[in-house]
Structure formats: structure tokens, C-alpha cells
Amino acid sequence: MTEEIIIAGFGGQGVLSMGKILAYSGIMQNQEVSWMPSYGPEMRGGTANVTVILSDEMISSPIVNEFDTAIILNQQSMDKFEKTVKPGGILVYDPNGITRHPTRKDITIYSIDATDEANRMGNVKIFNMIVLGGYLKIKPVILIENIIKGLEKSLPKRHHGLIPENKNGVMRGMEIVKQN
Amino acid sequence: MGELKLMKGNEAVAEAAIRAGADGYFGYPITPQSEIMEYLMTEKPYETTGMVVLQAESEVAAINMVYGGAACGRMVMTSSSSPGISLKMEGISYLAGAELPAVIVNVVRGGPGLGTIQPSQSDYFQATKGGGHGDYRMYVLAPASVQEMSDFVKIGFEMAFKYLNPVMILSDGAIGQMMEKVVLFDPIPRRTPEEIEKQCPWATTGKNANRKHNVITSLLLDSHEQEQHVFKLRDKYERMQKEDVKFEKIQCDDAEFLFVAYGSSARICQKAVDIARAQGIKVGLFRPITLFPFPSEELLKLSSQIKGILSVEMSLGQMIEDIKLAVECKIPVNHFGRTGGVIHSPGEVFEALKSTYLGG
Incomplete structure (x- = not known):
């Protein structure tokens, strides 16, 4: 199994940390992992993205130009990354703020109202965990208990009290993701 | 571990x-x-x-x-x-x-x-x-x-x-x-x-009565002395070449074409090798780990079985000069690489190999 994922959105949405949790969780599952962030001018000006690769084998290139999965959280990222999904791959997006929805027919498209759901749950910070849950529902590449272990590893100890809430976010995301 | x-x-x-x-x-x-x-x-x-x-x-x-x-x-x-x-x-x-x-x-x-x-x-x-x-x-x-x-x-x-x-x-x-x-x-x-003093008798660790003072300088005004000093440096560089060259060969045994790349370009090329091999093209990757001393000898040895080399660097082509010297220009050596902060993708590298050596 090799899963090449791009997660893209605004800075502050938790794009990089979602990637980090995936990478840590992959390690908990004895997978090979790589996490390659954008750190350039685009990140300083608003958008951020990260490439995460999870694999049972050695990862050759941490830099790839097409992806099995794209998780897209704003319009700029949709414009940039819809075309980079491999035929047969999946695209998961939050329709909030999206004006041009994805149109490709050779990939499977899922939407998740994570922004609204996070507001409903009264904690906008778990937005990224809801999205992560949605993705894991479609592609169970990581077991939920390993996600919790990944959270423990990637969060500083003083924030470990937030883990149950993050777990709720993941579980809720699994419920509300839907195929377009 | x-x-x-x-x-x-x-x-x-x-x-x-x-x-x-x-x-x-x-x-x-x-x-x-x-x-x-x-x-x-x-x-x-x-x-x-x-x-x-x-x-x-x-x-x-x-x-x-x-x-x-x-x-x-x-x-x-x-x-x-x-x-x-x-x-x-x-x-x-x-x-x-x-x-x-x-x-x-x-x-x-x-x-x-x-x-x-x-x-x-x-x-x-x-x-x-x-x-x-x-x-x-x-x-x-x-x-x-x-x-x-x-x-x-x-x-x-x-x-x-x-x-x-x-x-x-x-x-x-x-x-x-x-x-x-x-x-x-x-x-x-x-x-x-104490260990530092023992390992580095040349160092300015504080003079005692038992030794002459140590001088650290790069100034040697007498040109003959300077020449001797440079010869001494040269001997060190030659020793590096003999004793401490490092490189890695990936799928080179039956390779007809070769990527030569270091650092992140080597990782990208590794994937390009996989893409090429899946299409039956026999490509290998030679990765210099020490750039100086450059693994010239090993590359020359390998080149006898190779039809062409693609030097892949995120630059306009710099290492390619060392590759050409290493293989004594006996086989074609070409460059591919994005530059200015753009990273080439494995797909691009594979396409470059095809267009350079396999008629597209």
C-alpha cells in the first residue's frame, strides 16, 4: 500500500497539523511516512499545503506531482490541485467558500461540511479533525486507535486534554462525509 | 537501536x-x-x-x-x-x-x-x-x-x-x-x-611549560612556505579521494541508462527509475554522497555498460561538469533540472530521460 495525499487550504485551518497527525499515526502503524510542507511565499500570504505519503515500502520521492487523494479546503487549492489527482483517485472538499466545484468524472468526489459542523459542535479548532475523519471513512488507511496515538505524539503534553474532543471530531467527520 | x-x-x-x-x-x-x-x-x-x-x-x-x-x-x-x-x-x-x-x-x-x-x-x-x-x-x-x-x-x-x-x-x-x-x-x-588537548595537540588550549606555544593562522608571507603549505593541503584532499569517497548505486547492475543525482533530486530520480522500470526501460541511479571527493572512479567503471547519463540537479547544470570529467566524455552526458526554487517531479525527470535518449 502506498497512499500519496495532498492537503491544501488556508493557513490556520490546521492543514499542516492534519498532515502531521497522519504522519505520526502512520508511524504508530509501522508505516513509512513522509511529510513535505509548503513553506514558501504562499504560506506567508495565506494558502498552505502539505504532501503526506504513507507506505508499506520505502518511500522513494517525498515530492510527487500526482496524488491518490486530494483534501481541499479553499478555492485556490481547488483550482491548483483538482487536476493533480490520479485517475481513479479521490477528492475530498469542504464546500464552504467554494464557488467552482470540482467537475472531474474520472475521480470520486466527496464533500464534507466540516466548517458548519465544527461551528455546530462549538469548537472551530476541530475543523481539521472532522475533515480527517471524513477522509479516513473513505480510505481507512489508518486505524482510529493509531490516530489517537498519533495525536498523543504530535500534541504537546499540555494539550492532551483536548484529545477526546479531537476524537469526537474524527468520529463526527466519519458520519457526515458524503459522495457527490 | x-x-x-x-x-x-x-x-x-x-x-x-x-x-x-x-x-x-x-x-x-x-x-x-x-x-x-x-x-x-x-x-x-x-x-x-x-x-x-x-x-x-x-x-x-x-x-x-x-x-x-x-x-x-x-x-x-x-x-x-x-x-x-x-x-x-x-x-x-x-x-x-x-x-x-x-x-x-x-x-x-x-x-x-x-x-x-x-x-x-x-x-x-x-x-x-x-x-x-x-x-x-x-x-x-x-x-x-x-x-x-x-x-x-x-x-x-x-x-x-x-x-x-x-x-x-x-x-x-x-x-x-x-x-x-x-x-x-x-x-x-x-x-x-584533557581529551581535547590529547586529540588536538595543535590547538590553543592554554600553553604550559612543557610545550611551545601553538599558533593558528592562515598567513604565510614567505611564498615558498605557502607553497609547501598548499602542497600539504593537496595531500589531504588526495587522501580524502582515496579513503573517504561515498556513493550509492540503485538498480545499476543491468542499467543501460543512468541518472546521476544527489540530495532531494536523487530521491525524485529514484521514483523516476521505478516509473521507467515499469515500462521496461533499464535505468539506474548513481547517487554521489560525497560531492567532494567526487566518486569519479566508480562512475567511470560503471560507464562502460551505460549508453547515456542524465545529470539531474535543481540548477542549470553544475555537477554535470564533474560527471563529464569522471567518465572522460566517453559516453553522452546531458543535464535536466528545474531551477530557481522549482522542484522537478519524478514524471518530468522520466520524460526528460525519454526525450534525451529514447527519441521521446
Whole structure:
């Protein structure tokens, strides 16, 4: 199994940390992992993205130009990354703020109202965990208990009290993701 | 087995410095390598191992602090990215002239000038052919993974003290910023002052009645003396070539074509090899790990079975000159690479191989 994922959105949405949790969780599952962030001018000006690769084998290139999965959280990222999904791959997006929805027919498209759901749950910070849950529902590449272990590893100890809430976010995301 | 961690390349460098038993790090922040000093400042090794971590007022100050520390036989290092390394070049030339051990990490970004903060490999010439003035070389290691970012700090210090010469770890923004698994080596205690004195009898550790005073200088006004000194340096560089060349061969045994690439380009090429092999094209990857000394002999040996080489670098083509010299221009050698901070994709590299050698 090799899963090449791009997660893209605004800075502050938790794009990089979602990637980090995936990478840590992959390690908990004895997978090979790589996490390659954008750190350039685009990140300083608003958008951020990260490439995460999870694999049972050695990862050759941490830099790839097409992806099995794209998780897209704003319009700029949709414009940039819809075309980079491999035929047969999946695209998961939050329709909030999206004006041009994805149109490709050779990939499977899922939407998740994570922004609204996070507001409903009264904690906008778990937005990224809801999205992560949605993705894991479609592609169970990581077991939920390993996600919790990944959270423990990637969060500083003083924030470990937030883990149950993050777990709720993941579980809720699994419920509300839907195929377009 | 050491401790398994998920780390950025830059963080791995910093952690490795502490574990290698380094005495001091002197730096000045610049993207994409600022995490090195940030990590050290967070870990506070000055409270545990006693390692000094100091943010200097400039890159020039930092490299001269390294000169001072190295002159005392201490294990010292600095890091920067391309424009900052250019500023350090005077100090590096002095380190080489004075035969001082030091590790210098360059997390390369696109240039020339202030350029961009994105990854590049356009400092190859600077690292391997001088950069500073005078007849000197650095021992240059090119890590291709976060694991090697850690391991090469330890090897770098070993080489620096073996040859009494500055060592450069030539990385790039991609390797510096990405996170991968890394197995950390077990910490090595810092040397005691007695151990330093024993290991470095040339160092300015404080003169006692039993020996003459040590002088650290790169100034030799008598040209004949200077010539002899340069010959002595040359002998060291030749010894590096004999004893400490490092390289990796991937799927080279039956290869008809060869990518030659280092650092993150080597990783990208590894995937391009997989793409090509899936289509029945026999391609291998030759990865120089030391850029100086360059693995010329091994490449020449390999070239007898090869129809063509593609040098893949994130630059306009710099290492390609060493490849051509190595294979004595007996087989075609071409360049492919994006530059200015753009990273080539495995697909692009594969297409370049096809269009160069297989008629598209």
C-alpha cells in the first residue's frame, strides 16, 4: 500500500497539523511516512499545503506531482490541485467558500461540511479533525486507535486534554462525509 | 537501536549536533534552515551537555566564532542557507587555510542573490570548487533523507577532525523542511578538556611549560612556505579521494541508462527509475554522497555498460561538469533540472530521460 495525499487550504485551518497527525499515526502503524510542507511565499500570504505519503515500502520521492487523494479546503487549492489527482483517485472538499466545484468524472468526489459542523459542535479548532475523519471513512488507511496515538505524539503534553474532543471530531467527520 | 522519531531535516541536524557531543553552534537565522537554531534554543543543550548555542549578530560573526572555537580544538558548527553561506565564505577559506575542523550546514535555496526561499541545488560549484578564495577544498556531504541529515552531522565531525578541514553538509530546502522517520544515534559525551588537548595537540588550549606555544593562522608571507603549505593541503584532499569517497548505486547492475543525482533530486530520480522500470526501460541511479571527493572512479567503471547519463540537479547544470570529467566524455552526458526554487517531479525527470535518449 502506498497512499500519496495532498492537503491544501488556508493557513490556520490546521492543514499542516492534519498532515502531521497522519504522519505520526502512520508511524504508530509501522508505516513509512513522509511529510513535505509548503513553506514558501504562499504560506506567508495565506494558502498552505502539505504532501503526506504513507507506505508499506520505502518511500522513494517525498515530492510527487500526482496524488491518490486530494483534501481541499479553499478555492485556490481547488483550482491548483483538482487536476493533480490520479485517475481513479479521490477528492475530498469542504464546500464552504467554494464557488467552482470540482467537475472531474474520472475521480470520486466527496464533500464534507466540516466548517458548519465544527461551528455546530462549538469548537472551530476541530475543523481539521472532522475533515480527517471524513477522509479516513473513505480510505481507512489508518486505524482510529493509531490516530489517537498519533495525536498523543504530535500534541504537546499540555494539550492532551483536548484529545477526546479531537476524537469526537474524527468520529463526527466519519458520519457526515458524503459522495457527490 | 537508537530512538525512532518523526522529525524535520533541520531538527535532525540540531538533535544530531547535541548527540554528537558538539561544543558549540553559532548561527544567524535564515529560511529555510531557521529550525536548526530554534530547535537548539528549545532543547537548551547548554543546560545539559554544556554545548554553547549562540545567535550571532551576523553570518560573518558566526563563522568567525566557529573559527575561534575550532582553534581551541572544540567541536563547533554553523548553518545557514545560500545567501548566508556566501557571507561565510571568507571564514571558510580561513578555516581551510588554518587547517581547522568545523561542520557547516548549507540548506540551499534558489539564487543568485537573495533569490527565493524555495529548495535548490545551485550552490554545488560554491561548495565543491571553492566559494572562498585560495587552493582549498571542503569535504562535502550531500544528505538525501532526514536520516542522513542526522547521520552526516556525526560523520561530518569525524571527517573534520580526521582531516583538520572544514566539512560542508550540502542539503536543500526540501530535505530541511520535510519530516521523515529518523533513528537517532546514541548520545556521545562531549570530550573533556584533557581529551581535547590529547586529540588536538595543535590547538590553543592554554600553553604550559612543557610545550611551545601553538599558533593558528592562515598567513604565510614567505611564498615558498605557502607553497609547501598548499602542497600539504593537496595531500589531504588526495587522501580524502582515496579513503573517504561515498556513493550509492540503485538498480545499476543491468542499467543501460543512468541518472546521476544527489540530495532531494536523487530521491525524485529514484521514483523516476521505478516509473521507467515499469515500462521496461533499464535505468539506474548513481547517487554521489560525497560531492567532494567526487566518486569519479566508480562512475567511470560503471560507464562502460551505460549508453547515456542524465545529470539531474535543481540548477542549470553544475555537477554535470564533474560527471563529464569522471567518465572522460566517453559516453553522452546531458543535464535536466528545474531551477530557481522549482522542484522537478519524478514524471518530468522520466520524460526528460525519454526525450534525451529514447527519441521521446
